[in-house]
Amino acid sequence: MTMSADNSNKERVYIFDTTLRDGEQSPGATMTLEEKLQVAEALDEMGVDIIEAGFPIASVGDFEAVCAVAKQVKHATVAGLARAIPADIDRAGEAVRHAQRGRIHTFVSTSPIHLAHQMRKTEDEVIEIIARTVSQARNLIDDVEWSAMDATRTPIEFLMRCVETAIKAGASTINLPDTVGYAVPEEHYAMFKTIIDKVPGADKAIFSVHCHDDLGMAVANSLAGVAGGARQVECTINGLGERAGNAALEEIVMALRTRGDAMPYYTNVETTQLSRASRIVSAAANFPVQFNKAIVGKNAFAHESGIHQDGMLKNAETYEIMTPESVGIKATTLVMGKHSGRAAFKDKLKELGYELGDNAFQEAFVRFKDLADRKKHIYDADIVALVDDEVGSAGDRIRLVNMEVVSKTGGVHRCSMTLSIDGQENTVTYDGMGSVDAIFNAIKQGVGQNPHLVLYAIDGVTGGTDAQANAHVRLELNGRIASGNAAEPDTLVASARAYLNAYNRLLLERGASAQGALAG
Numbered sequence: 421m422t423m424s425a426d427n428s429n430k431e432r433v434y435i436f437d438t439t440l441r442d443g444e445q446s447p448g449a450t451m452t453l454e455e456k457l458q459v460a461e462a463l464d465e466m467g468v469d470i471i472e473a474g475f476p477i478a479s480v481g482d483f484e485a486v487c488a489v490a491k492q493v494k495h496a497t498v499a500g501l502a503r504a505i506p507a508d509i510d511r512a513g514e515a516v517r518h519a520q521r522g523r524i525h526t527f528v529s530t531s532p533i534h535l536a537h538q539m540r541k542t543e544d545e546v547i548e549i550i551a552r553t554v555s556q557a558r559n560l561i562d563d564v565e566w567s568a569m570d571a572t573r574t575p576i577e578f579l580m581r582c583v584e585t586a587i588k589a590g591a592s593t594i595n596l597p598d599t600v601g602y603a604v605p606e607e608h609y610a611m612f613k614t615i616i617d618k619v620p621g622a623d624k625a626i627f628s629v630h631c632h633d634d635l636g637m638a639v640a641n642s643l644a645g646v647a648g649g650a651r652q653v654e655c656t657i658n659g660l661g662e663r664a665g666n667a668a669l670e671e672i673v674m675a676l677r678t679r680g681d682a683m684p685y686y687t688n689v690e691t692t693q694l695s696r697a698s699r700i701v702s703a704a705a706n707f708p709v710q711f712n713k714a715i716v717g718k719n720a721f722a723h724e725s726g727i728h729q730d731g732m733l734k735n736a737e738t739y740e741i742m743t744p745e746s747v748g749i750k751a752t753t754l755v756m757g758k759h760s761g762r763a764a765f766k767d768k769l770k771e772l773g774y775e776l777g778d779n780a781f782q783e784a785f786v787r788f789k790d791l792a793d794r795k796k797h798i799y800d801a802d803i804v805a806l807v808d809d810e811v812g813s814a815g816d817r818i819r820l821v822n823m824e825v826v827s828k829t830g831g832v833h834r835c836s837m838t839l840s841i842d843g844q845e846n847t848v849t850y851d852g853m854g855s856v857d858a859i860f861n862a863i864k865q866g867v868g869q870n871p872h873l874v875l876y877a878i879d880g881v882t883g884g885t886d887a888q889a890n891a892h893v894r895l896e897l898n899g900r901i902a903s904g905n906a907a908e909p910d911t912l913v914a915s916a917r918a919y920l921n922a923y924n925r926l927l928l929e930r931g932a933s934a935q936g937a938l939a940g
């Protein structure tokens with residue numbers, strides 16, 4: 421079994437979502453009040469434990485957003501961020517007091533570089549600030565989280581002093597952020613383990629891990645923090661966040677769920693809502709999700725290569741470690757493209773309602789591969805057009821071998837064409853008023869007949885400049901009418917093949933020899 425959702429013998433990990441605060445710090449990701457409320461509703465419904473709704477001192481808008489989220493949220497705790505500054509803490513307290521469960525999240529820098537350059541404080545001054553500001557917050561609310569900004573670049577002895585001070589002052593959650601995405605997993609594990617094992621009173625607090633993705637290790641570091649004893653993970657939907665982003669919520673949750681055998685922890689998140697939450701955040705923050713993003717990317721459950729598609733058709737567990745349904749995606753997609761094989765092509769034809777005999781199938785597959793080599797996206801409509809074309813022209817006695825068209829503005833339009841007529845090749849060249857006229861004239865010359873063109877139309881099978889052209893031709897000769905179609909990426913080739921297809925049908929009705937068959 422590759423997936424585990426059995427939570428017995430596992431420890432609970434609390435999910436602290438900071439999409440609305442750290443996520444919104446991502447350049448260009450600002451959300452309106454309505455958008456924030458929509459995101460908060462999705463997070464609350466999904467079972468997130470804590471929603472950090474904003475930084476109330478930052479602006480009137482942020483304050484109002486935190487108040488509104490606090491009033492709306494039904495289940496989760498709502499947190500507001502505050503610097504270690506009295507006015508920040510009062511403002512955060514004022515905003516989250518509307519919540520059924522409110523939390524003040526206050527932070528201060530602890531690393532030497534921050535102390536020297538950002539805060540311009542000594543270690544002793546920082547210890548005094550922590551004691552004073554955490555106590556202030558605790559006088560406003562029971563639930564106080566304290567964070568050591570830049571914890572991972574802080575000497576462990578000083579970090580332990582800070583943590584002990586914060587716990588003594590009443591913080592019930594201690595967050596040790598990797599603010600600049602500097603940590604590596606082993607080190608991160610060791611930091612949590614050491615602090616939890618050694619700091620007096622550590623058992624009175626829940627430890628929290630908060631990672632940034634500057635080196636692409638935010639999720640790995642978060643999971644290492646959990647292994648080291650953290651029981652709250654701070655993360656964002658789609659990994660939105662400052663610079664390279666925060667640890668992605670969907671990745672943390674699905675990693676714990678899928679690899680419960682290696683990591684005995686569980687979360688309360690309803691995973692089938694992950695995909696919806698991702699779409700809501702992407703739209704609200706106006707931030708597209710990369711196609712190959714784990715869990716929620718467009719390609720996360722899509723397979724194009726033939727070997728994988730063949731495996732998927734035999735048993736989905738050959739190439740999928742989670743089901744798409746488990747993250748709220750309807751189904752796996754087998755994308756038809758140049759890497760696809762016969763198994764997937766046959767399956768696609770079946771889905772589209774075709775059952776071809778062996779020869780027709782092989783020919784259709786060769787044409788499909790040829791089309792896929794030339795066209796980026798193969799849609800169902802392309803395959804329908806291709807198979808209809810293949811089936812419709814299967815018995816054609818006159819076939820296009822190759823053609824070349826020269827066309828010049830205000831000048832000559834000339835088509836040189838080789839036709840195979842009952843197996844015999846015949847090359848002709850003819851001019852026309854335009855490219856299509858030259859092509860049709862060349863065919864008439866080649867077959868020695870002059871049917872009347874009743875209809876000629878072109879439409880695109882799909883959108884895009886690389887879309888196949890569907891050409892339709894209707895011919896009339898001696899009172900008989902026949903229609904032909906052809907689909908090709910090249911409009912002129914499609915036109916020639918549609919004309920020949922119609923001519924072949926006139927021949928078929930007549931049952932005569934191909935060249936000059938319709939005379940008299």
Ligand SMILES: CC(=O)SCCNC(=O)CCNC(=O)[C@H](O)C(C)(C)COP(=O)(O)OP(=O)(O)OC[C@H]1O[C@@H](n2cnc3c(N)ncnc32)[C@H](O)[C@@H]1OP(=O)(O)O
Binds near residue numbers: 502528538539662
């Ligand atoms: C790692 C993180 O994600 S931290 C959160 C980052 N998020 C944000 O900054 C978004 C919201 N921020 C804002 O709107 C503004 O920066 C405000 C309102 C908070 C402050 O604005 P301003 O008063 O104009 O200060 P400014 O942003 O220029 O500088 C930050 C000040 O806060 C101080 N500061 C930074 N962190 C802390 C802290 N945790 N505790 C106390 N002071 C702090 C800095 O030292 C600096 O103080 P100084 O002006 O005395 O040198």
Ligand SMILES: CC(C)C(=O)C(=O)O
Binds near residue numbers: 527567568569597598
């Ligand atoms: C404010 C803190 C928690 C933060 O976002 C960080 O250090 O990355």
Ligand SMILES: [Mg+2]
Binds near residue numbers: 442599630632662
């Ligand atoms: Mg952060």
